Amino acid sequence: xPSVTYVSHDGKSTTLDVPLGTSVMQAAVLxxxxxxxxxCGGSCMCATCHVFVREDQLxxxxxxxxxxxxxxxxxxxxxxxxxxxxxxxxxxxxxxGLVVDMPETQT
Amino acid sequence: MPSAHAxxxxxxxxxGHGGFQLAxxxxxxxxxxxxxxxxxxxxxPYQRPPLSKDYLDxxxxxxxxxMRPETxxxxxxxxxxxxxxxxxxxxxxxxxRLADGKRLEYSRLVLATGAxxxxxxxxxxxxxxxxxxxxxxxxxxxxxxxxxxxxxVVIGAGFIGLEFAAIARGKGKPVHIVExxxxxxxxxxxxxxxxxxxxxxRAAGVEFSFxxxxxxLGGEGGKVDHVVLQDGRTLPANLVVVSIGVVPNEELAxxxxxxxxxxxxxxxxLLTADPNISAIGDCASFPSxxxxxxPVRLEAVQxxxxxxxxxxxxxxxxxxxxxxxxxxxxxxxxxxxQIAGLTTGFQQVVxxxxxxxxxxxxxxxxxxxxLGIESVNKPADHAFARRLLATGRGVTPQQAADExxxxxxxxxxxx
Numbered sequence: 001x002p003s004v005t006y007v008s009h010d011g012k013s014t015t016l017d018v019p020l021g022t023s024v025m026q027a028a029v030l031x032x033x034x035x036x037x038x039x040c041g042g043s044c045m046c047a048t049c050h051v052f053v054r055e056d057q058l059x060x061x062x063x064x065x066x067x068x069x070x071x072x073x074x075x076x077x078x079x080x081x082x083x084x085x086x087x088x089x090x091x092x093x094x095x096x097g098l099v100v101d102m103p104e105t106q107t
Numbered sequence: 108m109p110s111a112h113a114x115x116x117x118x119x120x121x122x123g124h125g126g127f128q129l130a131x132x133x134x135x136x137x138x139x140x141x142x143x144x145x146x147x148x149x150x151x152p153y154q155r156p157p158l159s160k161d162y163l164d165x166x167x168x169x170x171x172x173x174m175r176p177e178t179x180x181x182x183x184x185x186x187x188x189x190x191x192x193x194x195x196x197x198x199x200x201x202x203x204r205l206a207d208g209k210r211l212e213y214s215r216l217v218l219a220t221g222a223x224x225x226x227x228x229x230x231x232x233x234x235x236x237x238x239x240x241x242x243x244x245x246x247x248x249x250x251x252x253x254x255x256x257x258x259x260v261v262i263g264a265g266f267i268g269l270e271f272a273a274i275a276r277g278k279g280k281p282v283h284i285v286e287x288x289x290x291x292x293x294x295x296x297x298x299x300x301x302x303x304x305x306x307x308x309r310a311a312g313v314e315f316s317f318x319x320x321x322x323x324l325g326g327e328g329g330k331v332d333h334v335v336l337q338d339g340r341t342l343p344a345n346l347v348v349v350s351i352g353v354v355p356n357e358e359l360a361x362x363x364x365x366x367x368x369x370x371x372x373x374x375x376x377l378l379t380a381d382p383n384i385s386a387i388g389d390c391a392s393f394p395s396x397x398x399x400x401x402p403v404r405l406e407a408v409q410x411x412x413x414x415x416x417x418x419x420x421x422x423x424x425x426x427x428x429x430x431x432x433x434x435x436x437x438x439x440x441x442x443x444x445q446i447a448g449l450t451t452g453f454q455q456v457v458x459x460x461x462x463x464x465x466x467x468x469x470x471x472x473x474x475x476x477x478l479g480i481e482s483v484n485k486p487a488d489h490a491f492a493r494r495l496l497a498t499g500r501g502v503t504p505q506q507a508a509d510e511x512x513x514x515x516x517x518x519x520x521x522x
Contacts (some may be wrong), residue, residue, distance in 0.1 A: 026171055029171075029174075029175065030170060030171065030176060031176065032175045032176050032178055032179035032182065034135075039408065039409070039412055040156070040408065040436070041154045041156055041157055043156070043436060043438065044486065045434075045436050045445065046409075047490075065486075066486060066487045067486025067487055067489075067490070068486075069487065070486060070487035070488075070489075070490035070491060070515070071486070071490045073490060073491075073494070073515075073518070073519060074490050074493060074494050107416060
């Protein structure tokens, strides 16, 4: 099964198996990863599942839609060029081994 | 010496979005005392919005509905008391009584009791096959009924009724919505947006009766099989979904002598007149600078979660008036509605974008004050709308109507 590694703001790293079709946000919530809040439950409504993706892995991700792009502008921790909303990152085989850094705050 | 568990701490009544968020926020901020989360439903705390969307549709299971896995609560020392209601508050003794006879002492009490379905006084309302869609148990029952449904009648064209209708049509079920007033979501959206959504539902095969009252529900052997309208028509219905809104669960507070008026009355810091008792979420009536009419009571995840954060901050010694911008959303079939702000009392609506094509925003004004923005299939507009309204930055009706006006730049401006 593909895996994703979540790195908290204080450097704590957790690797989870993420089934195909499950979002990076959903897997985090299912396992109670602190640092992903996901207040709207994955509707791309709240920007509280904000993550930073390692630069060399950005190309493996699905393209960003306008709604996610705009929502990231309002994220509690300022967006960076490698910002994504993890609810929009639905696992496909090429995303295996993804590493995401979580921001200092989501709210 | 009392055990650690006997030390009073924060008791939260209600394990919905607000109650859960408060418990989580207290721990996140390093609160070290006892946190007890009491809910009257047996399951772990779960999210409500997906009930009428992906969960009813069968797209997600219970695991993805839960706020957090069971281990989260132990790890964060959140004591969950599930499946038991709080029956009374003893303010003098600073304790609450539970339905199982137990007593819980508190140093701070937070009422996150939510709201319950409004039930119409109609003959036949008790018949089997009459369903609601607010909690998990109701949704499970409805899901089962929907599979066997031949004709569904929905009473009330609000968010819940329309979300249900979209899912039922997706499963090929005939749906007839009976609505008292002349348009959908009349309480919360502009007439333009009502017209757009009614059109989308009609195109999907939903039938509407507007300005229609139900006379009675009828059936045989205790099971509903039709609905009779006051205009004399009879609609076949072996499933009736009642979605005519909710009433706040304020009785516990009222019985304890706290003020209630369409919800539990709280001040700008979400405190009742008792300095040890707060109220948050759907059950709380609070002053809002975002509303023409104040106090307000809102039924929304955002409201519950932001109330919870505000109270958590106060309990951690950082009091501040509640000021978060309200926002709401609904997903109905392929249609996505996002609302920023409180538009009640608007006098003028300015449409921006492609209304005919179903991708637009409706800017709602009272005089020149921008009250709120409804975005339909325009998620980027919504994100900008939230920034604009939260910062109190205005967009004039002329700017809103001008497609060359840069909404993003206005929203992102630093001053």
